[in-house]
Amino acid sequence: MTTIHSLVGNDVSRPIVETGVERIVLAHGGGGELTGQLIAERIMPALANEDLATLDDSAVLPWCSDHVVFTTDSYVVTPLEFPGGDIGALAVAGTVNDLAVMGAEPVALSLGLIIEEGLPLETLDRIVASISQTAKRAGIRVVTGDTKVIERRTGEGLFVNTAGVGRLIAGCRMSMSRVTPGDQVLVSGTLGEHGLTIMSVRGGIQFDTTLRSDVTPLNGMIRRLVTSGAEIKFMRDATRGGLAGVLADVSERSGFSVEIEESALPMTIGARYAADMLGLDPLTIANEGKIVCVVANRDADAVCDMMRACAEGRHAAIIGRVVDSTPPLVELKTTAGGARIVQRPYGEELPRIC
Amino acid sequence: MCLAVPAKVISLEGEDGVVDLGGNRLSVRMALTPGIRVDQWVLVHAGFSIAKIETSDALETWGYLKACYAGDATGLDRDADEMVASSRVAAEGTAR
Amino acid sequence: MMHEMQKLRVELNRRCDAIGREIRVMEVCGTHTVAAFRSGIRSMLPDNFRLISGPGCPVCVTAQRYIDAAIDLASLPNVIVATYGDMLRVPGLSGSLEKQRAKGADLRVVTSALRALQIARDHPESEVVFLGVGFETTSPATALTILEAARDQVPNFSVLVSHKLVVPAMVALLECDDMSIDGFLCPGHVSVIIGSNAYAPIASRFGKPCVVGGFEPEQILKALVHLTRQIEYGESYVENVYPAVVTESGNATAMDILRRVFVPGDTVWRALGVIPMSGFDLAPEFQAFDALRRFDIHVGEDFDNPSCRCGEVILGRIEPCECALFGNECTPLTPIGPCMVSSEGTCAAWFKYNRHAIAMGARS
Incomplete structure (x- = not known):
């Protein structure tokens, strides 16, 4: 769920003048010798496993589960590498998290690379290494893949698609329809760091920051939560659209209102200040390693403690509750003592100066 | 209109300065606040410092920002600093 | 802080009760608009207190003809348009800059005019046009950037100037026949530049209280309390409750630079029409940086949607x-x-x- 469009125009006119930098050429996608070499030398060593190694047209996976959970997502980000992560980490963690929040144990990923002619091979190497590392952390394998090369546009382009399959953990049933008044709303950690980090490395906006993207696979933490017996009714990762987007969905689709406390929202000083500086509402900024959980009231404290026991969830907090009021809205109780309605953002949030 | 934020001057070179906003560092042109010195606080708008601020006033706003969200009570910012430190070590280990 | 907020709320309620009729206070600062909503201040105002958002958003008041001119510039070959983020979605007669980007225009979002100048230095083969919008807080940034471009003789940098002045707009509003406002919450960061004395004519000539306020919830509430105090006692003078950064005379350096680079001129505000001496034109010696002249762009007319209010x-x-x-x-x-x-x-x-x-x- 990570599409970040370029804010800046692309410099197509600048010719490649440097020497000694190996780059992707169109022939790397031609299906011939060069394609084979690219896959064998650049991709397979990092991702090797017995299913991928066959290089068959499809992976054949053993299966024993009532339900297959299946998802796909495409990743576009500028720049490809940023503090705390890169497009490869996003592609693996994003798809893993999409499976996990449905109550699934992720099993296997596909990896589709669409590479722009001109991409330095060493950039590709770093991203493939990051894919491998992130997959290892998530305990998932890439079992099938595809590589294509498109004509040069920026010379720095790479698009990644990952699909994933997982086994539904027995007894798991995440559904908005189970959400009822009295349920508590939790978030697994600090907000806004991914989106703000990306902004900090964009042309025209750049600033130095201690912020890092929070991109990380959350399936380990989520497995602990969903197998604990706690009554977790709904989970979603708060990616594009941020916390505001997820809560707006909860409210619209459950038909109940959500009340959250500004003073309970976990944020670092760095993120708070960066959001303030850019004129952005922290609630609408993207995260890549945070989930929102709706939990039955009696289990909320236990779930919060379980999250806090995991490194990825150590700043988890109960931020609000589901209430029975019409029309269904998301309402923020402000630290100043007032209230306002939270709505999902309209699209790409742009930094404001005026 | 006109978003402006208080920030502390970290370094100065002629009219160019670097300011700190809660760990975020921004290059700022200081031409509109002549005589400003390192460690003083300025109000920053659109890449320019537009006013000098007495430190206590800046800290008041800063204090508000801190109080606005949870976090300090849980030692969150200290943890975040640790996270940054550890990811930096990790980053240095890679090809970048 | 909460204690102070509570005290301010109690006083605001008490004074509004004492006044006993609808109180209409106008803020002329988009950041006040957003801050009052975002912090929940609006939700705590007494029933008879109406906080009206005046012409305080530089994007709102930028005339359609200016957007059209910006789009025309962005359509030219080899022209890079650099702009603050807010301008991207403003509709002109035929689409927005965002839509123009989708058609292939080279549009860059910047957070400072200096970044636009840097783009010009980095791309000597292209022309870079910066969209100079904003009130007095922002116009010194444009002015200094133009001075720097002149000093360093950056030949491929120009500015589409649409800077506006706050006080003439406030005066124009007060001169409207059916305008009933009890007082102004004056823009804190504009006042950093122009100084709180700039509102003196509004207080004396029109008898309207003017209070300069900051943007934190407590600062906004404090300014509103001071306004109701003046309204209750039938007084009208300028008060500055944002003294941390606002002085009576403003930022003299910035004002000098504005006077050097710009000359005041009549300008058109979206939905308000032409307001005398409410904008800036480039001073004669800097007209080489005027994007309209450089590219011979004709500024057209405004066609406002008749249903739009x-x-x-x-x-x-x-x-x-x-x-x-x-x-x-x-x-x-x-x-x-x-x-x-x-x-x-x-x-x-x-x-x-x-x-x-x-x-x-x-x-x-």
Whole structure:
């Protein structure tokens, strides 16, 4: 769920003048010798496993589960590498998290690379290494893949698609329809760091920051939560659209209102200040390693403690509750003592100066 | 209109300065606040410092920002600093 | 802090009760608009206190003809247009800059005019046009950037100037026949530059209290309390409750630079029309940096949508929800009028934070 469009125009006119930098050429996608070499030398060593190694047209996976959970997502980000992560980490963690929040144990990923002619091979190497590392952390394998090369546009382009399959953990049933008044709303950690980090490395906006993207696979933490017996009714990762987007969905689709406390929202000083500086509402900024959980009231404290026991969830907090009021809205109780309605953002949030 | 934020001057070179906003560092042109010195606080708008601020006033706003969200009570910012430190070590280990 | 907030709320309520009629205070600063919504200040105002959002958003008041000119510039081959983020979605006669980018225009979002100048230095083969919008807080940044471009003889940098002045607009509002405002919450960061004395004519000539306020919830509330105090006692003078950064005379360096680079001139405000001496033109010696001259762009006319009531919203005559288009045809995704376009726009702020206010009111 990570599409970040370029804010800046692309410099197509600048010719490649440097020497000694190996780059992707169109022939790397031609299906011939060069394609084979690219896959064998650049991709397979990092991702090797017995299913991928066959290089068959499809992976054949053993299966024993009532339900297959299946998802796909495409990743576009500028720049490809940023503090705390890169497009490869996003592609693996994003798809893993999409499976996990449905109550699934992720099993296997596909990896589709669409590479722009001109991409330095060493950039590709770093991203493939990051894919491998992130997959290892998530305990998932890439079992099938595809590589294509498109004509040069920026010379720095790479698009990644990952699909994933997982086994539904027995007894798991995440559904908005189970959400009822009295349920508590939790978030697994600090907000806004991914989106703000990306902004900090964009042309025209750049600033130095201690912020890092929070991109990380959350399936380990989520497995602990969903197998604990706690009554977790709904989970979603708060990616594009941020916390505001997820809560707006909860409210619209459950038909109940959500009340959250500004003073309970976990944020670092760095993120708070960066959001303030850019004129952005922290609630609408993207995260890549945070989930929102709706939990039955009696289990909320236990779930919060379980999250806090995991490194990825150590700043988890109960931020609000589901209430029975019409029309269904998301309402923020402000630290100043007032209230306002939270709505999902309209699209790409742009930094404001005026 | 006109978003402006208080920030502390970290370094100065002629009219160019670097300011700190809660760990975020921004290059700022200081031409509109002549005589400003390192460690003083300025109000920053659109890449320019537009006013000098007495430190206590800046800290008041800063204090508000801190109080606005949870976090300090849980030692969150200290943890975040640790996270940054550890990811930096990790980053240095890679090809970048 | 909460204790202070509570005291301010109690005093505001008490004074509003004592006044006993509808109190109409106008803020002329988009950041006040957003801050009052975002912090929940609006939700705590007494029933008879109406906080009206005046022409305080530079995007809102930027005339359609200017957007058209910017789009014309962005359509030229080999021209890079650099702009603050808010301008991207402002509708011109034929689309927005964002749509022009989709058609292939090279458009860059910057957070400072200096970044635009840097783009010009980095791309000597291209022409870079910076969209100079904003009130007195922002215009010194444009002025200094032009001075730097002149000093360093950067030949491929120019500016489409549409800077506006706050006080002439406030005066123009007060000169409207059916305008009833009890006082002004004056823009804190504009006042950093122009100084609180700049509002003296409004207090003396028109008898309207003027209070310069900051943007934190407590600062806003404090300014509103001071306004109601003056209103209750029938007084009208300028008060500065944002002394941390605002002085009586403003930033002398910035004012000098503005006088050097710009000359005041009549300018057109969206939905308000031409207001005398309410904008800046480039001074003769800097006209080489005028993008309109450099590219021989003709500024056309304005054709406002007849159903759009943004003008009345900006004038404080109606609330956004009184416009038939609001929330129906006109939303942040499909803005018709300028007040919906910017996130600081009165209608956008209402849509985002207040659309369900009536429902909320019914609930509590």
